Amino acid sequence: MAACGKSQGEGAPPGFGGGAPAQVNVVTVQPQTLPVSFEYTGQTQGSREVEVRARVTGILLKRNYAEGLPVKAGQSLFSIDPVPFQTALARAEADQAAVQARLANAKRLLERMKPLADGGVVSKRDYDDALSAHDVAAADLKAANARVTEAKLNIGYTHVVAPVSGLAGGAAKSEGSLVSGPDVLLTTIVQTNPVKAVFGIPEAEHARVQADLRERKLLLPPGGMTVQVLSADGTPLAGGGKLQFSEPQVDAATGTVRSQAELPNADGRIKPGQFVRVRLSGATRPDVMQVPQRAVMEGPQGKFVYVVAPSDKPEMKGATVATVKPVQAGEWVDLPDGKGWVIRQGLAPGDKVIIDGLMRIGPGAPVQIAQAPAAAASAPAKPASK
Known part of the structure; x- marks a missing residue:
């Protein structure tokens, strides 16, 4: 029996079965205000x-721009055959001249009729007829003027111009095609400076952030959070952007709150339709702890850490052991030696959190600190994505 007991003690891991306490490294945590950031796919x-569309129907004569290159607002993009519209203008101007002649004649007749009607030479009815003829001719002239204006507008519409400056896409119709008015798309123009980044915030996370803001557990900078866009491999593409808005309702199809940011894109590195990582930074969390990422473990009840504390067992009086503490982890932060977790709940100031030697211990295992408690957990951290 003694031999059997000795064999078990010799083969047990450090800190168990009578072995020497496991050597561990720790950090001593203190509450502090930490910068945090949030990252989403967008x-x-x-x-x-x-969308560039013609406003009149006609034959497309010419494309006047280079596809895929920048265009200026007002620049001619397409030419539509103007001859039918020139003919319509000539006809409208002829009708206008005829109506002007009728109005002039009605005016002269009315001027002759008025003194005669005043003197009783002609009847009141004849004068009223002359007055009505004058008024009808005046109204006809207004209609004729409108038709001339419309004909001139249609001639102008045969020159399809860029409504805004930006990058012009490919032409959807080639020369010689019949363009049947506004229902036919000719091309598109996209403004890429500034550029928008559209992303979705998960419903549960959005609700949690809003609750933290109300309870002052999360603080925003006076000018709002800044936005940075990164490629899929983490390469920064643009920064200095601003969050424009978040939709007031949750998208039922995706379960997210649609949000939009705007960023400068003078060098054109960001292309419309590109999938990116959107990082929101500038927020801070007051009175929270931070620990290295490797110190936080996952168990059946959620995340936890090991802290060094005196044993509460009489037979181990005076010994220090690894004690499990459930924690509520928040965002990631950048520490000098890697990533770290923001710990929102579960730790007390001065707790010594075990960061190395975790594979050699378990709950209640005797431990010995291999070095003085590090102060890294209370050093300022750089914000990292959630």
Whole structure:
């Protein structure tokens, strides 16, 4: 029996079965205000995406721009055959001249009739007829003037111009095609500076952040959070953006709150439709702890850490052991030696959290601190994505 007991003690892990306490490294945590950031998957859009359509029906004579290159507002993009509209203008101007002649004649007749009617030479009815003829001719002239204006507008519409500046897409119709008015798309123009980033915030996370803001557990900078866009591999593409808005309702199809940010894109690195990582930074969490990522473990009841504390067992009086503490982890932060967790609940100031030697211990295992408690957990951290 003694031999059997000795064998078990010699083969047990450090700290168990009578072995020496496991050597561990710890950090001593203190409450502090930590910068945090949030990161989401998004897709870019042009700040303005305009469909270019003709306003008149006709034969497309010419494309006047280079596809895929920048265009200026007012620049001619397409030419539509103007001859039918020139003919319509000539006809409208002829009708206008005829109506002007009728109005002039009605005016002269009315001027002759008035003194005669005053003197009783002609009847009141004849004068009224002359007055009505004058008024009808005046109204006909207004209609004729409107038709001339419309004909001139239609001639102008045969020159399809860019409504905004931006990058012009490919032509949807080739020369010689019949364009049947506004129902036919000719091309699109996209403004890429600034550029928009559209992303979705999960419903549960959005509700949690809003609750933290109300309870002052999360603080925003006076000018709002800044936005940075990164490629899929983490390469920064643009920064200095601002969050524009978040939708007031949850998208039932995705379970997210649609949000939109705007960023400068003078160098054109960001293309519309590109999938990106959207990082929101500038927020802070007051009175929270931080620990290295490797110190936080996952168990059946959620996340927990090991802290060094005196044993509460009489037979181990005076010994220090690894004690489990459930924690509520928040966002990630950048520490000098890697990623770290923001610990929102579960730790007390001065707790010594075990960060190394975790594979050699279990709940209640005797431990010995291999070095003085590190102060890294109370050093300022850089914000990292959630």
